[in-house]
Amino acid sequence: MALQSLDIKARSATTTPSPAxxxxxxxAKLIDISKCIxxxxxxxxxxxxxxxxxxVGTNVGVYDNPADLSxxxxxxxxxxxxxxxxxxxxxxxxxxxxxxCADPGCLKACPAPGAIVQYSNxxxxxxxxxxxxxxxxxxxxxxxxxxxxxxxxxxYKCTLCSDRVAVGMEPACVKTCPxxxxxxxxxxxxxxxxxxRVTDLKSRGYANAGLYDPQGVGGTHVMYVLQHxxxxxxxxxxxxxxxxxxxxxxxxxxxxxxxxxxxxxxxIGSLFxxxxxxxxxxxxxxxxxxxx
Amino acid sequence: MQVxxxxxxxxxxxxxGSSSLAMLGFSPSDALAEAREFKLARTTxxxxxxxxCSVGCGILIYSLGDKAKxxxxxxxxxxxxxDHPVNRGTLCPKGAGLLDFVRSPNRLKHPEYRAPGSxxxxxxxxxxxxxxxxxxxxxxxxxxxxxxxxxxxTVNRWVTTGFLAASASSNExxxxxxxxxxxxxxxxxxxxxxx
Numbered sequence: 171m172a173l174q175s176l177d178i179k180a181r182s183a184t185t186t187p188s189p190a191x192x193x194x195x196x197x198a199k200l201i202d203i204s205k206c207i208x209x210x211x212x213x214x215x216x217x218x219x220x221x222x223x224x225x226v227g228t229n230v231g232v233y234d235n236p237a238d239l240s241x242x243x244x245x246x247x248x249x250x251x252x253x254x255x256x257x258x259x260x261x262x263x264x265x266x267x268x269x270x271c272a273d274p275g276c277l278k279a280c281p282a283p284g285a286i287v288q289y290s291n292x293x294x295x296x297x298x299x300x301x302x303x304x305x306x307x308x309x310x311x312x313x314x315x316x317x318x319x320x321x322x323x324x325x326y327k328c329t330l331c332s333d334r335v336a337v338g339m340e341p342a343c344v345k346t347c348p349x350x351x352x353x354x355x356x357x358x359x360x361x362x363x364x365x366x367r368v369t370d371l372k373s374r375g376y377a378n379a380g381l382y383d384p385q386g387v388g389g390t391h392v393m394y395v396l397q398h399x400x401x402x403x404x405x406x407x408x409x410x411x412x413x414x415x416x417x418x419x420x421x422x423x424x425x426x427x428x429x430x431x432x433x434x435x436x437x438i439g440s441l442f443x444x445x446x447x448x449x450x451x452x453x454x455x456x457x458x459x460x461x462x
Numbered sequence: 463m464q465v466x467x468x469x470x471x472x473x474x475x476x477x478x479g480s481s482s483l484a485m486l487g488f489s490p491s492d493a494l495a496e497a498r499e500f501k502l503a504r505t506t507x508x509x510x511x512x513x514x515c516s517v518g519c520g521i522l523i524y525s526l527g528d529k530a531k532x533x534x535x536x537x538x539x540x541x542x543x544x545d546h547p548v549n550r551g552t553l554c555p556k557g558a559g560l561l562d563f564v565r566s567p568n569r570l571k572h573p574e575y576r577a578p579g580s581x582x583x584x585x586x587x588x589x590x591x592x593x594x595x596x597x598x599x600x601x602x603x604x605x606x607x608x609x610x611x612x613x614x615x616t617v618n619r620w621v622t623t624g625f626l627a628a629s630a631s632s633n634e635x636x637x638x639x640x641x642x643x644x645x646x647x648x649x650x651x652x653x654x655x656x657x
Contacts, residue, residue: 176497214558218539223562295497333498346542348552433482 176336177290182280194290197335198357199344201265202367202395203405204376205351208233208247208263212343212352216245219331219342239266241319241326245343248406254398264394264405265343265352268315268328270294272388275414278422279310285325292357292391295332298324312387312412330391360393367395386413502539504528509543512557513628519557520546537564599623599646607647624650 178188217223224242227235233249245267254260274294277286285300286307296307296316303323307316316327331341339345344354353363364381371379380399383389394408402408465473505524512519520543527533540560544551553560563569573591574583586594606622625648627639643651 209555211553211555211558214555215541215553218558218561219541289497329498333500336497337500337503342541345544345551346553346558348549348554350552430482433479437479 176332178287179290180277180288181284182277182286183283196292196357197391198360199330199341199392200353200360200364200395202351203262203264204371204395204397205349206263206265207349208249209348210247211346211348212265213245213247215342215346220244239315239317241317244328250404250406252404262405264408268294269313270330270391275310275312275418276307276316278414279306279418281306293330293332293335295329296325296327301325310414310418312409312414357391364393364395371397384412386411505538512560514556517548519549519553521557521560537561603646618647619649620647621649623648627653
Protein backbone atom coordinates (compact mmCIF):
# COMPACT_ATOMS: atom_id res chain seq x y z
CA MET A 171 0.00 0.00 0.00
CA ALA A 172 1.15 3.44 -0.79
CA LEU A 173 1.07 5.85 2.11
CA GLN A 174 -0.20 8.71 0.01
CA SER A 175 -3.13 9.46 -2.25
CA LEU A 176 -1.01 9.51 -5.43
CA ASP A 177 1.79 7.07 -6.29
CA ILE A 178 5.23 8.61 -6.24
CA LYS A 179 7.53 8.04 -9.19
CA ALA A 180 10.56 10.09 -8.15
CA ARG A 181 11.63 11.93 -5.02
CA SER A 182 14.31 14.59 -4.66
CA ALA A 183 17.66 13.66 -3.03
CA THR A 184 16.50 10.11 -2.38
CA THR A 185 18.46 7.04 -3.44
CA THR A 186 15.96 4.36 -2.43
CA PRO A 187 13.77 3.62 -5.45
CA SER A 188 10.07 4.47 -5.39
CA PRO A 189 7.47 1.70 -5.80
CA ALA A 190 6.94 1.30 -9.54
CA UNK A 191 4.72 -1.73 -10.05
CA UNK A 192 1.31 -0.09 -10.35
CA UNK A 193 0.58 1.61 -13.65
CA UNK A 194 -1.39 4.83 -13.39
CA UNK A 195 -2.64 6.94 -16.26
CA UNK A 196 -0.44 9.93 -17.15
CA UNK A 197 -2.50 13.12 -17.16
CA ALA A 198 -1.92 16.39 -19.00
CA LYS A 199 -3.22 19.93 -19.27
CA LEU A 200 -3.44 21.32 -22.78
CA ILE A 201 -3.46 25.11 -23.28
CA ASP A 202 -4.73 26.20 -26.68
CA ILE A 203 -3.24 29.66 -27.12
CA SER A 204 -5.40 30.32 -30.21
CA LYS A 205 -8.55 30.08 -28.05
CA CYS A 206 -7.32 32.17 -25.10
CA ILE A 207 -8.89 35.62 -24.69
CA UNK A 208 -6.70 36.61 -21.73
CA UNK A 209 -9.57 36.98 -19.24
CA UNK A 210 -7.43 35.71 -16.31
CA UNK A 211 -10.22 33.53 -14.89
CA UNK A 212 -7.54 30.84 -14.51
CA UNK A 213 -5.48 33.18 -12.34
CA UNK A 214 -8.48 33.98 -10.13
CA UNK A 215 -9.52 30.32 -9.84
CA UNK A 216 -5.94 29.32 -8.99
CA UNK A 217 -5.71 31.90 -6.20
CA UNK A 218 -9.11 30.94 -4.85
CA UNK A 219 -8.49 27.18 -4.80
CA UNK A 220 -4.96 27.34 -3.42
CA UNK A 221 -5.80 29.98 -0.77
CA UNK A 222 -3.33 32.49 -2.17
CA UNK A 223 -3.80 36.27 -2.20
CA UNK A 224 -0.88 38.10 -3.75
CA UNK A 225 -0.06 41.73 -3.00
CA VAL A 226 -2.04 44.15 -5.14
CA GLY A 227 0.67 45.51 -7.44
CA THR A 228 0.92 48.47 -9.76
CA ASN A 229 0.28 48.77 -13.48
CA VAL A 230 3.55 48.32 -15.34
CA GLY A 231 2.14 49.47 -18.68
CA VAL A 232 1.07 46.10 -20.04
CA TYR A 233 -1.82 43.76 -19.38
CA ASP A 234 0.34 41.30 -17.40
CA ASN A 235 -1.04 41.44 -13.87
CA PRO A 236 0.82 40.63 -11.65
CA ALA A 237 3.95 41.51 -13.60
CA ASP A 238 5.63 38.16 -12.88
CA LEU A 239 5.07 34.79 -11.24
CA SER A 240 5.58 34.83 -7.48
CA UNK A 241 5.31 32.54 -4.47
CA UNK A 242 1.64 33.59 -4.34
CA UNK A 243 0.92 33.76 -8.09
CA UNK A 244 1.43 30.30 -9.54
CA UNK A 245 -0.01 31.06 -12.95
CA UNK A 246 0.07 34.20 -15.07
CA UNK A 247 -1.15 35.35 -18.48
CA UNK A 248 1.73 36.79 -20.45
CA UNK A 249 0.60 39.15 -23.21
CA UNK A 250 2.81 39.78 -26.22
CA UNK A 251 1.97 41.92 -29.23
CA UNK A 252 3.87 40.50 -32.18
CA UNK A 253 4.02 41.56 -35.80
CA UNK A 254 4.29 38.07 -37.26
CA UNK A 255 4.65 39.48 -40.75
CA UNK A 256 4.54 42.98 -42.24
CA UNK A 257 1.22 44.55 -41.30
CA UNK A 258 -0.13 41.50 -39.43
CA UNK A 259 -0.26 42.17 -35.71
CA UNK A 260 -1.11 39.29 -33.41
CA UNK A 261 -1.85 39.31 -29.72
CA UNK A 262 -0.35 36.13 -28.34
CA UNK A 263 -1.45 35.37 -24.79
CA UNK A 264 0.35 32.56 -23.02
CA UNK A 265 -0.72 31.15 -19.68
CA UNK A 266 2.63 30.70 -17.93
CA UNK A 267 3.25 28.34 -15.02
CA UNK A 268 4.83 25.01 -14.23
CA UNK A 269 5.10 22.70 -17.25
CA UNK A 270 5.30 19.49 -15.16
CA CYS A 271 8.24 18.04 -17.11
CA ALA A 272 8.56 14.28 -17.42
CA ASP A 273 12.25 14.82 -16.61
CA PRO A 274 12.04 17.62 -14.04
CA GLY A 275 15.15 19.79 -13.65
CA CYS A 276 13.95 21.11 -10.29
CA LEU A 277 13.69 17.61 -8.82
CA LYS A 278 17.11 16.66 -10.15
CA ALA A 279 18.73 19.74 -8.67
CA CYS A 280 16.95 19.59 -5.29
CA PRO A 281 19.19 18.53 -2.34
CA ALA A 282 16.37 18.30 0.26
CA PRO A 283 14.93 14.77 0.54
CA GLY A 284 11.27 14.71 -0.42
CA ALA A 285 10.92 18.45 -1.03
CA ILE A 286 10.08 17.75 -4.67
CA VAL A 287 8.21 14.66 -5.78
CA GLN A 288 6.94 13.43 -9.11
CA TYR A 289 3.74 11.41 -9.04
CA SER A 290 3.27 8.50 -11.39
CA ASN A 291 0.54 10.46 -13.24
CA UNK A 292 3.16 13.04 -14.23
CA UNK A 293 2.48 15.83 -11.72
CA UNK A 294 5.60 17.42 -10.19
CA UNK A 295 4.78 18.70 -6.72
CA UNK A 296 6.68 20.72 -4.12
CA UNK A 297 6.39 19.71 -0.46
CA UNK A 298 7.28 22.91 1.32
CA UNK A 299 7.57 21.13 4.69
CA UNK A 300 10.80 19.57 3.45
CA UNK A 301 12.06 22.58 1.50
CA UNK A 302 15.25 24.18 2.80
CA UNK A 303 14.94 27.25 0.57
CA UNK A 304 18.28 26.81 -1.21
CA UNK A 305 16.85 27.86 -4.58
CA UNK A 306 18.49 25.06 -6.60
CA UNK A 307 15.09 24.27 -8.16
CA UNK A 308 15.02 27.79 -9.59
CA UNK A 309 18.35 27.26 -11.36
CA UNK A 310 17.37 23.73 -12.34
CA UNK A 311 14.13 24.80 -14.05
CA UNK A 312 14.42 25.36 -17.82
CA UNK A 313 11.21 27.45 -17.78
CA UNK A 314 12.07 29.78 -14.85
CA UNK A 315 8.97 28.86 -12.85
CA UNK A 316 9.64 28.21 -9.12
CA UNK A 317 9.72 31.22 -6.82
CA UNK A 318 11.17 31.47 -3.30
CA UNK A 319 8.83 33.17 -0.85
CA UNK A 320 10.28 36.11 1.09
CA UNK A 321 7.87 35.21 3.89
CA UNK A 322 9.04 31.69 4.71
CA UNK A 323 12.04 31.13 2.36
CA UNK A 324 10.41 28.14 0.68
CA UNK A 325 9.86 27.43 -3.00
CA TYR A 326 6.35 27.51 -4.47
CA LYS A 327 4.84 26.78 -7.88
CA CYS A 328 1.76 25.29 -9.59
CA THR A 329 0.82 21.86 -8.20
CA LEU A 330 -1.47 21.06 -11.16
CA CYS A 331 -4.01 20.96 -8.30
CA SER A 332 -2.62 17.60 -7.13
CA ASP A 333 -5.19 17.68 -4.30
CA ARG A 334 -8.05 17.86 -6.85
CA VAL A 335 -6.52 15.38 -9.30
CA ALA A 336 -5.96 12.92 -6.41
CA VAL A 337 -9.73 12.72 -5.87
CA GLY A 338 -10.54 12.54 -9.59
CA MET A 339 -11.21 16.19 -10.34
CA GLU A 340 -9.66 18.55 -12.89
CA PRO A 341 -7.37 21.48 -11.91
CA ALA A 342 -9.18 24.68 -10.92
CA CYS A 343 -7.87 26.70 -13.91
CA VAL A 344 -9.10 24.05 -16.35
CA LYS A 345 -12.58 23.97 -14.87
CA THR A 346 -13.10 27.71 -14.93
CA CYS A 347 -11.76 28.53 -18.44
CA PRO A 348 -14.78 30.14 -20.21
CA UNK A 349 -13.49 29.64 -23.77
CA UNK A 350 -12.32 26.07 -23.30
CA UNK A 351 -8.74 27.08 -24.10
CA UNK A 352 -7.51 24.91 -21.22
CA UNK A 353 -8.46 21.24 -21.31
CA UNK A 354 -7.42 18.35 -19.08
CA UNK A 355 -7.38 14.58 -19.40
CA UNK A 356 -5.18 11.60 -20.19
CA UNK A 357 -1.98 12.77 -21.88
CA UNK A 358 -2.77 10.53 -24.86
CA UNK A 359 -6.20 12.15 -25.28
CA UNK A 360 -4.72 15.62 -24.97
CA UNK A 361 -2.31 14.87 -27.82
CA UNK A 362 -5.24 13.69 -29.97
CA UNK A 363 -7.20 16.82 -29.04
CA UNK A 364 -4.21 18.97 -29.98
CA UNK A 365 -3.89 17.26 -33.36
CA UNK A 366 -7.48 18.24 -34.14
CA ARG A 367 -6.79 21.83 -33.14
CA VAL A 368 -3.60 21.94 -35.22
CA THR A 369 -5.44 20.66 -38.32
CA ASP A 370 -8.10 23.31 -37.78
CA LEU A 371 -5.52 26.10 -37.36
CA LYS A 372 -3.66 24.98 -40.49
CA SER A 373 -6.90 25.17 -42.49
CA ARG A 374 -7.29 28.75 -41.21
CA GLY A 375 -3.94 29.87 -42.59
CA TYR A 376 -1.60 29.05 -39.70
CA ALA A 377 0.71 26.81 -41.71
CA ASN A 378 3.16 26.37 -38.82
CA ALA A 379 0.63 25.55 -36.09
CA GLY A 380 1.73 22.75 -33.82
CA LEU A 381 1.88 21.12 -30.40
CA TYR A 382 4.50 22.21 -27.85
CA ASP A 383 5.57 19.10 -25.92
CA PRO A 384 9.38 19.60 -25.72
CA GLN A 385 11.33 16.34 -25.79
CA GLY A 386 14.44 17.96 -24.27
CA VAL A 387 12.79 17.56 -20.86
CA GLY A 388 11.16 14.23 -21.75
CA GLY A 389 7.88 15.86 -22.80
CA THR A 390 5.68 17.89 -20.47
CA HIS A 391 2.37 17.34 -18.70
CA VAL A 392 1.33 20.90 -19.54
CA MET A 393 1.33 21.37 -23.29
CA TYR A 394 0.54 24.25 -25.62
CA VAL A 395 -1.13 24.48 -29.00
CA LEU A 396 0.83 27.24 -30.76
CA GLN A 397 -0.22 29.09 -33.92
CA HIS A 398 3.48 29.53 -34.68
CA UNK A 399 5.11 26.36 -33.39
CA UNK A 400 8.19 27.14 -35.50
CA UNK A 401 8.81 30.27 -33.41
CA UNK A 402 7.96 29.53 -29.74
CA UNK A 403 10.07 32.55 -28.68
CA UNK A 404 7.22 34.79 -29.90
CA UNK A 405 5.18 33.64 -26.91
CA UNK A 406 6.94 35.74 -24.23
CA UNK A 407 10.18 33.81 -24.65
CA UNK A 408 8.94 30.22 -24.55
CA UNK A 409 12.20 28.23 -24.96
CA UNK A 410 12.59 26.54 -28.35
CA UNK A 411 14.42 23.50 -27.04
CA UNK A 412 14.39 23.52 -23.22
CA UNK A 413 16.88 21.29 -21.41
CA UNK A 414 18.10 20.93 -17.86
CA UNK A 415 21.22 23.05 -17.23
CA UNK A 416 24.40 20.96 -17.78
CA UNK A 417 25.61 22.14 -14.36
CA UNK A 418 22.85 20.08 -12.69
CA UNK A 419 23.97 16.98 -14.59
CA UNK A 420 27.62 17.69 -13.84
CA UNK A 421 27.00 18.10 -10.12
CA UNK A 422 24.56 15.21 -9.64
CA UNK A 423 25.96 12.93 -12.37
CA UNK A 424 29.75 13.29 -12.09
CA UNK A 425 30.84 15.43 -9.13
CA UNK A 426 28.61 13.77 -6.52
CA UNK A 427 29.62 10.11 -7.18
CA UNK A 428 33.26 11.17 -7.52
CA UNK A 429 33.13 13.02 -4.22
CA UNK A 430 31.37 10.08 -2.55
CA UNK A 431 34.09 7.78 -3.87
CA UNK A 432 36.80 10.14 -2.56
CA UNK A 433 35.14 10.25 0.89
CA UNK A 434 35.08 6.46 0.95
CA UNK A 435 38.73 6.29 -0.11
CA UNK A 436 39.75 8.69 2.64
CA UNK A 437 37.82 6.64 5.22
CA ILE A 438 39.48 3.38 4.14
CA GLY A 439 42.87 5.11 3.99
CA SER A 440 42.43 6.47 7.51
CA LEU A 441 41.48 3.05 8.84
CA PHE A 442 44.43 1.49 7.04
CA UNK A 443 46.75 4.14 8.48
CA UNK A 444 45.34 3.62 11.98
CA UNK A 445 45.85 -0.15 11.80
CA UNK A 446 49.35 0.06 10.31
CA UNK A 447 50.77 3.08 12.11
CA UNK A 448 48.34 3.75 14.97
CA UNK A 449 47.96 7.12 16.64
CA UNK A 450 50.89 9.49 16.58
CA UNK A 451 52.79 8.85 19.83
CA UNK A 452 54.55 11.87 21.24
CA UNK A 453 57.35 11.09 23.64
CA UNK A 454 57.68 12.98 26.90
CA UNK A 455 60.98 14.45 25.75
CA UNK A 456 59.58 16.07 22.64
CA UNK A 457 56.58 17.36 24.55
CA UNK A 458 58.81 18.96 27.12
CA UNK A 459 60.96 20.44 24.36
CA UNK A 460 57.94 22.11 22.71
CA UNK A 461 56.55 23.40 25.98
CA UNK A 462 59.74 25.23 26.80
CA MET B 463 35.69 27.14 24.65
CA GLN B 464 39.20 25.75 24.42
CA VAL B 465 39.69 23.40 21.49
CA UNK B 466 43.00 21.66 20.94
CA UNK B 467 44.32 21.04 17.44
CA UNK B 468 43.40 17.38 17.74
CA UNK B 469 39.79 18.14 18.89
CA UNK B 470 39.39 20.64 16.06
CA UNK B 471 40.27 17.93 13.51
CA UNK B 472 37.80 15.52 15.15
CA UNK B 473 34.96 18.07 14.97
CA UNK B 474 35.75 18.79 11.32
CA UNK B 475 35.88 15.10 10.40
CA UNK B 476 32.60 14.41 12.24
CA UNK B 477 30.82 17.29 10.51
CA UNK B 478 32.10 16.36 7.07
CA GLY B 479 31.27 12.69 7.54
CA SER B 480 27.69 13.23 8.74
CA SER B 481 26.84 15.83 6.10
CA SER B 482 28.32 13.57 3.42
CA LEU B 483 26.18 10.67 4.62
CA ALA B 484 23.08 12.89 4.49
CA MET B 485 24.01 13.95 0.96
CA LEU B 486 24.33 10.33 -0.08
CA GLY B 487 20.70 9.78 0.86
CA PHE B 488 21.12 8.23 4.32
CA SER B 489 19.18 10.98 6.01
CA PRO B 490 18.03 10.27 9.57
CA SER B 491 14.28 10.68 8.97
CA ASP B 492 12.51 10.06 5.69
CA ALA B 493 9.67 12.56 5.47
CA LEU B 494 6.42 11.23 4.00
CA ALA B 495 5.25 12.83 0.78
CA GLU B 496 1.52 13.48 0.67
CA ALA B 497 -0.71 15.53 -1.64
CA ARG B 498 -2.62 18.33 0.10
CA GLU B 499 -5.82 17.06 1.68
CA PHE B 500 -8.91 17.70 -0.50
CA LYS B 501 -10.40 20.72 1.22
CA LEU B 502 -14.04 20.17 0.22
CA ALA B 503 -14.38 16.61 1.49
CA ARG B 504 -17.07 17.20 4.14
CA THR B 505 -18.30 20.67 3.26
CA THR B 506 -21.91 21.46 2.36
CA UNK B 507 -22.55 22.06 -1.34
CA UNK B 508 -25.25 24.59 -2.29
CA UNK B 509 -26.34 25.52 -5.82
CA UNK B 510 -26.82 29.18 -6.67
CA UNK B 511 -26.55 31.75 -9.47
CA UNK B 512 -23.63 34.13 -9.93
CA UNK B 513 -24.81 37.66 -8.99
CA UNK B 514 -22.70 39.59 -11.47
CA CYS B 515 -23.95 39.77 -15.06
CA SER B 516 -26.83 38.86 -17.32
CA VAL B 517 -25.30 35.51 -18.31
CA GLY B 518 -26.43 34.06 -14.96
CA CYS B 519 -23.86 31.27 -14.53
CA GLY B 520 -24.62 28.43 -12.15
CA ILE B 521 -22.30 28.21 -9.17
CA LEU B 522 -21.62 25.72 -6.39
CA ILE B 523 -21.06 27.26 -2.97
CA TYR B 524 -19.12 25.15 -0.47
CA SER B 525 -19.54 25.99 3.19
CA LEU B 526 -17.97 24.87 6.41
CA GLY B 527 -19.66 22.02 8.24
CA ASP B 528 -22.62 19.76 7.55
CA LYS B 529 -25.44 22.08 8.73
CA ALA B 530 -25.34 20.58 12.24
CA LYS B 531 -27.08 22.70 14.86
CA UNK B 532 -23.96 24.00 16.55
CA UNK B 533 -21.98 24.80 13.42
CA UNK B 534 -21.93 28.32 12.12
CA UNK B 535 -21.75 27.88 8.34
CA UNK B 536 -19.22 29.99 6.45
CA UNK B 537 -18.58 30.01 2.70
CA UNK B 538 -15.11 28.56 2.07
CA UNK B 539 -15.06 27.97 -1.68
CA UNK B 540 -17.07 28.74 -4.83
CA UNK B 541 -16.73 27.20 -8.27
CA UNK B 542 -18.79 26.68 -11.42
CA UNK B 543 -21.71 24.24 -11.53
CA UNK B 544 -20.96 21.59 -14.17
CA ASP B 545 -24.68 20.66 -14.37
CA HIS B 546 -25.78 24.20 -15.20
CA PRO B 547 -26.64 24.54 -18.91
CA VAL B 548 -25.41 28.14 -19.14
CA ASN B 549 -21.79 27.74 -18.11
CA ARG B 550 -21.26 23.97 -17.62
CA GLY B 551 -18.77 24.51 -14.80
CA THR B 552 -16.87 27.47 -16.21
CA LEU B 553 -16.67 30.93 -14.65
CA CYS B 554 -15.13 34.23 -15.72
CA PRO B 555 -12.51 35.92 -13.48
CA LYS B 556 -15.22 37.78 -11.57
CA GLY B 557 -17.18 34.61 -10.93
CA ALA B 558 -14.02 32.69 -10.09
CA GLY B 559 -13.22 35.30 -7.44
CA LEU B 560 -16.70 35.32 -5.85
CA LEU B 561 -15.39 34.11 -2.50
CA ASP B 562 -13.76 37.47 -1.84
CA PHE B 563 -16.98 39.22 -2.92
CA VAL B 564 -18.91 37.27 -0.28
CA ARG B 565 -16.37 38.08 2.40
CA SER B 566 -15.61 41.63 1.26
CA PRO B 567 -15.38 44.17 4.10
CA ASN B 568 -17.12 46.65 1.74
CA ARG B 569 -20.14 44.43 1.28
CA LEU B 570 -23.50 46.10 1.99
CA LYS B 571 -25.31 44.04 4.64
CA HIS B 572 -28.10 46.37 5.81
CA PRO B 573 -30.09 49.39 4.52
CA GLU B 574 -28.31 52.74 4.74
CA TYR B 575 -29.59 56.27 4.24
CA ARG B 576 -27.78 59.36 2.97
CA ALA B 577 -29.74 62.60 3.34
CA PRO B 578 -29.63 65.01 0.35
CA GLY B 579 -26.42 67.06 0.52
CA SER B 580 -24.91 64.88 3.23
CA UNK B 581 -21.69 62.90 2.89
CA UNK B 582 -22.60 60.45 5.61
CA UNK B 583 -24.40 57.16 5.26
CA UNK B 584 -26.39 56.19 8.35
CA UNK B 585 -27.69 52.76 9.13
CA UNK B 586 -31.47 52.41 9.27
CA UNK B 587 -33.72 49.45 9.97
CA UNK B 588 -35.50 47.48 7.24
CA UNK B 589 -38.84 48.80 8.55
CA UNK B 590 -37.67 52.38 8.22
CA UNK B 591 -36.34 51.69 4.74
CA UNK B 592 -39.55 50.05 3.49
CA UNK B 593 -41.77 52.71 5.04
CA UNK B 594 -39.73 55.53 3.51
CA UNK B 595 -39.60 53.91 0.06
CA UNK B 596 -43.32 53.10 0.16
CA UNK B 597 -44.23 56.62 1.22
CA UNK B 598 -42.11 58.29 -1.47
CA UNK B 599 -43.40 55.93 -4.14
CA UNK B 600 -47.01 56.63 -3.23
CA UNK B 601 -46.41 60.40 -3.15
CA UNK B 602 -44.77 60.36 -6.57
CA UNK B 603 -47.34 58.03 -8.11
CA UNK B 604 -50.30 60.06 -6.84
CA UNK B 605 -48.72 63.15 -8.41
CA UNK B 606 -47.54 61.75 -11.75
CA UNK B 607 -49.67 58.73 -12.64
CA UNK B 608 -51.12 59.00 -16.16
CA UNK B 609 -54.39 57.09 -16.56
CA UNK B 610 -55.30 58.30 -20.06
CA UNK B 611 -53.22 59.92 -22.79
CA UNK B 612 -54.23 63.05 -24.69
CA UNK B 613 -56.33 61.01 -27.15
CA UNK B 614 -58.32 59.56 -24.25
CA UNK B 615 -56.86 56.07 -24.55
CA THR B 616 -56.29 54.29 -21.23
CA VAL B 617 -52.54 53.88 -20.68
CA ASN B 618 -52.15 53.61 -16.84
CA ARG B 619 -48.49 54.53 -16.80
CA TRP B 620 -46.11 55.93 -14.21
CA VAL B 621 -42.88 57.15 -15.77
CA THR B 622 -41.34 59.26 -13.01
CA THR B 623 -40.03 56.36 -10.92
CA GLY B 624 -37.73 53.53 -11.96
CA PHE B 625 -37.00 50.17 -10.43
CA LEU B 626 -33.76 48.23 -10.28
CA ALA B 627 -33.92 44.58 -9.22
CA ALA B 628 -31.28 42.06 -8.21
CA SER B 629 -29.87 39.56 -10.65
CA ALA B 630 -29.45 36.30 -8.77
CA SER B 631 -33.19 35.71 -8.89
CA SER B 632 -35.11 32.60 -9.78
CA ASN B 633 -37.87 32.60 -12.42
CA GLU B 634 -40.38 32.81 -9.57
CA UNK B 635 -38.91 35.92 -7.97
CA UNK B 636 -38.52 37.44 -11.45
CA UNK B 637 -42.22 36.82 -12.06
CA UNK B 638 -43.13 38.46 -8.75
CA UNK B 639 -40.92 41.47 -9.48
CA UNK B 640 -42.69 41.93 -12.80
CA UNK B 641 -46.13 41.62 -11.18
CA UNK B 642 -45.39 44.27 -8.57
CA UNK B 643 -43.68 46.74 -10.87
CA UNK B 644 -45.95 46.47 -13.90
CA UNK B 645 -49.19 46.50 -11.90
CA UNK B 646 -48.10 49.87 -10.47
CA UNK B 647 -47.78 51.12 -14.05
CA UNK B 648 -44.00 51.53 -13.82
CA UNK B 649 -42.18 51.42 -17.16
CA UNK B 650 -38.54 52.13 -16.27
CA UNK B 651 -37.51 48.76 -14.89
CA UNK B 652 -34.12 47.17 -15.30
CA UNK B 653 -31.66 44.77 -13.89
CA UNK B 654 -28.14 43.79 -14.87
CA UNK B 655 -29.54 40.31 -15.45
CA UNK B 656 -32.58 41.46 -17.46
CA UNK B 657 -35.16 39.46 -15.47
